[in-house]
Amino acid sequence: MFAFNYFTPTRVVFGRDTEQKVAELIKTFGGTKVLIHYGGGSVVRSGLLKRVTDTLDAAGIAYVTLGGAVPNPRLSLVYQGIELCKKEGVDFLLAVGGGSAIDSAKAIGYGVANGGDVWDFYDYKRKAAGCLPLGVILTLSATGSEMSDSSVITKEEGQIKRGYSSDFGRAKFAIMNPELTMTLPDYQTACGCADIMMHTMERYFTNGGNMEITDAIAEGLLRTVMTNAEILVKDPKNYDARAEVMWAGSLSHNGLTGCGSDGGDWMTHKLEHELGGLYDVAHGAGLTAIWGSWARYVYKNCLPRFRRFAVNVMGVEPTGSDEAVALKGIEAMEAFYRRINMPTNLRELGVKPTEDELVTMAHKCAVGVGGAKGSARLLKEADMLAIYRASL
Amino acid sequence: MFAFNYFTPTRVVFGRDTEQKVAELIKTFGGTKVLIHYGGGSVVRSGLLKRVTDTLDAAGIAYVTLGGAVPNPRLSLVYQGIELCKKEGVDFLLAVGGGSAIDSAKAIGYGVANGGDVWDFYDYKRKAAGCLPLGVILTLSATGSEMSDSSVITKEEGQIKRGYSSDFGRAKFAIMNPELTMTLPDYQTACGCADIMMHTMERYFTNGGNMEITDAIAEGLLRTVMTNAEILVKDPKNYDARAEVMWAGSLSHNGLTGCGSDGGDWMTHKLEHELGGLYDVAHGAGLTAIWGSWARYVYKNCLPRFRRFAVNVMGVEPTGSDEAVALKGIEAMEAFYRRINMPTNLRELGVKPTEDELVTMAHKCAVGVGGAKGSARLLKEADMLAIYRASL
Numbered sequence: 001m002f003a004f005n006y007f008t009p010t011r012v013v014f015g016r017d018t019e020q021k022v023a024e025l026i027k028t029f030g031g032t033k034v035l036i037h038y039g040g041g042s043v044v045r046s047g048l049l050k051r052v053t054d055t056l057d058a059a060g061i062a063y064v065t066l067g068g069a070v071p072n073p074r075l076s077l078v079y080q081g082i083e084l085c086k087k088e089g090v091d092f093l094l095a096v097g098g099g100s101a102i103d104s105a106k107a108i109g110y111g112v113a114n115g116g117d118v119w120d121f122y123d124y125k126r127k128a129a130g131c132l133p134l135g136v137i138l139t140l141s142a143t144g145s146e147m148s149d150s151s152v153i154t155k156e157e158g159q160i161k162r163g164y165s166s167d168f169g170r171a172k173f174a175i176m177n178p179e180l181t182m183t184l185p186d187y188q189t190a191c192g193c194a195d196i197m198m199h200t201m202e203r204y205f206t207n208g209g210n211m212e213i214t215d216a217i218a219e220g221l222l223r224t225v226m227t228n229a230e231i232l233v234k235d236p237k238n239y240d241a242r243a244e245v246m247w248a249g250s251l252s253h254n255g256l257t258g259c260g261s262d263g264g265d266w267m268t269h270k271l272e273h274e275l276g277g278l279y280d281v282a283h284g285a286g287l288t289a290i291w292g293s294w295a296r297y298v299y300k301n302c303l304p305r306f307r308r309f310a311v312n313v314m315g316v317e318p319t320g321s322d323e324a325v326a327l328k329g330i331e332a333m334e335a336f337y338r339r340i341n342m343p344t345n346l347r348e349l350g351v352k353p354t355e356d357e358l359v360t361m362a363h364k365c366a367v368g369v370g371g372a373k374g375s376a377r378l379l380k381e382a383d384m385l386a387i388y389r390a391s392l
Numbered sequence: 393m394f395a396f397n398y399f400t401p402t403r404v405v406f407g408r409d410t411e412q413k414v415a416e417l418i419k420t421f422g423g424t425k426v427l428i429h430y431g432g433g434s435v436v437r438s439g440l441l442k443r444v445t446d447t448l449d450a451a452g453i454a455y456v457t458l459g460g461a462v463p464n465p466r467l468s469l470v471y472q473g474i475e476l477c478k479k480e481g482v483d484f485l486l487a488v489g490g491g492s493a494i495d496s497a498k499a500i501g502y503g504v505a506n507g508g509d510v511w512d513f514y515d516y517k518r519k520a521a522g523c524l525p526l527g528v529i530l531t532l533s534a535t536g537s538e539m540s541d542s543s544v545i546t547k548e549e550g551q552i553k554r555g556y557s558s559d560f561g562r563a564k565f566a567i568m569n570p571e572l573t574m575t576l577p578d579y580q581t582a583c584g585c586a587d588i589m590m591h592t593m594e595r596y597f598t599n600g601g602n603m604e605i606t607d608a609i610a611e612g613l614l615r616t617v618m619t620n621a622e623i624l625v626k627d628p629k630n631y632d633a634r635a636e637v638m639w640a641g642s643l644s645h646n647g648l649t650g651c652g653s654d655g656g657d658w659m660t661h662k663l664e665h666e667l668g669g670l671y672d673v674a675h676g677a678g679l680t681a682i683w684g685s686w687a688r689y690v691y692k693n694c695l696p697r698f699r700r701f702a703v704n705v706m707g708v709e710p711t712g713s714d715e716a717v718a719l720k721g722i723e724a725m726e727a728f729y730r731r732i733n734m735p736t737n738l739r740e741l742g743v744k745p746t747e748d749e750l751v752t753m754a755h756k757c758a759v760g761v762g763g764a765k766g767s768a769r770l771l772k773e774a775d776m777l778a779i780y781r782a783s784l
Contacts, residue, residue, distance in 0.1 A: 001631070001632050001635055002407070003406060003407020003408065003410065004404075004406050004407065005403070005404065005405055005406070006403075006404035006406065007403045007404065008400055008401075009400075009401040009403075011397070011398075011399045011401075012396075012397065012398035012399065013397055014395060014396050014397070014398065014651070014652075015394070015395020015396065016395065018395065209632075211632075211635065211636060211639065212616045212619070212620070212636050213612060213613055213616040213636055213639055213640050213643070214639075216608075216609075216611075216612025216613070216615065216616055217608075217609050217612055217613075219608075219612070220605060220607075220608025220609055220611070220612050221605055221608070221609075223608065224604045224605040224608055227604070228604070239393070240393050240601075240603075243393055243603065243652070244603060244604050244605055247603065247605055247606075247651065247652070248605050251605070256648075259406070259639065260406075260635070260639070
């Protein structure tokens, strides 16, 4: 059992119609000039953006808007947002959307509050000393960015996807209305569920001593997301299922499911980041396409956890050798991915990298993690390449 | 499933020797003159207080000290603390101890920040508009006050015990070193475990629709505390068991185990508060002495939850009628209380109220809750009296 810090200051306002409280919340945190940052046209088409601006107008809060945040959000838009904030004297950021809009807003916040080139933070060259205050109206349950300290940005030049984590970037508030996620395409809903589960699984598969209560929370969270992800395949407008997934998404990545562990493994994420940088695939789908190959490559080095996962999460009967039970757990997870129409390899993901591209991804991944990384099993460049090859 | 707010801004610093970070944390939150508030002599005898003041001395942070917070902390000491803070220009409160010192410090903080009579808040006459910033070094896992919004104070005149909850009272940081709880008397350790469990059980036994993930967390938390409470009966210095209980204590009462519920039942607490006001018994022991009688009085009105509790928490086989399974769950919980040497009725608690006293307690309890309260079953004064009688 390891020491830990736990810091989740984000004020969560959860339930139907909660977006109506946005102006009141912005005022609570001192915002007077807001940049509303969002992604594609769905928040415009759904009328959500208008409802938000109407609320701000009624409350006398000034704002400017910036749309265009895309999955794997781009550094160029972040630069644009920083300039806009400086020009307009913005003192509060409001992200309306999912992880792309939130991560992009966090990067804008770091850029405005710290000056210099914001990519420095994502390039591990310096640490942020602050961030513009940020609020969130969540429309997609996936990245957990609404309560997490992390953000991921892609630099177009060289297709480099990097994450930066800082407590300064944690949102002041997160408005979570499960109804706002009901119009998502089924594929995005499933990708979100996969991403949510992986945030806990990355923390769960370690050789560090997890805490019992943390394990119980992690296992309960995974079971809950699986149950409700399957409900949403058939009944996408099920409020309760949307709500379970939405709250699980925040708890999965705010630190709770890692308290007392060694920090977790995180190699599935790192391997997927290179894939996402190269192909612009949906993050959740990239994760499930890699996970099975990663799990089979590492499970013997982390057998107690994989066995426990099989029994407590996947419902595998605890009979036979530990290895057999663990493998059944991996197979059961892949079967679940298929039931929610997620890929279990790169072919199903729809990408076909050449051997040269695999080598390049493995190299970039190894450089990105400083040579080697992983708690379930420490992976070096050759291991990464082997997993990429196995995932074809 | 109900809407909810979730707000847990407390920065948790968990692990061995974490009390060494206290000066750094106080500085982070702007404290320049600190009131160190503690309870009995144990923090003096153990050397903890000296380690804390040495750390503040080394960091050049000024402080005054005020000991004497007792279980069921007294209003008179709160008044004394408020005067001391005003006289000395205190701008930060540091509670070193368990719930008594923390709750007393919260009340001092409300008094200093709001002026007027601090009892007004506990008497439901007005709401706090602020609180002096508060940090905690936790030495007893029980009340969860280190992350909760609540505090309970007893007014000596009339022996009135009342709680007040406000987000302003949430601690800025909580230092949690499980080793600091190792020297507790076994009875206090067990009382703490009982209190921790009850904070989740009060939220769990409702007729409102709980969320699945909240239920999974609640059930996992209860199982974890039970397992480790029994370990601590035999092995009080077991670090991992102390750590599980300590972290469970914070999660049990910071709001997490109630997200999506109707707010919970809370009648066991209310019934115990009157007992605590009259007899000065340990809170946790008072709770277990009441719980069985409460549970048997209400379970038929909340059968699905009591059945689920029996199966998922107490490990009862789900065979036979729902009522039979539910009753077995209640019996199993009482058996657990006995295994950790906690009372299951007032006789075992060591108190023998007269019929007049029972009537008075029921009346005060009913007045305290505004006539009637309870989600598992709505209880009025006559119900409260019946439960008190059954608990003799």
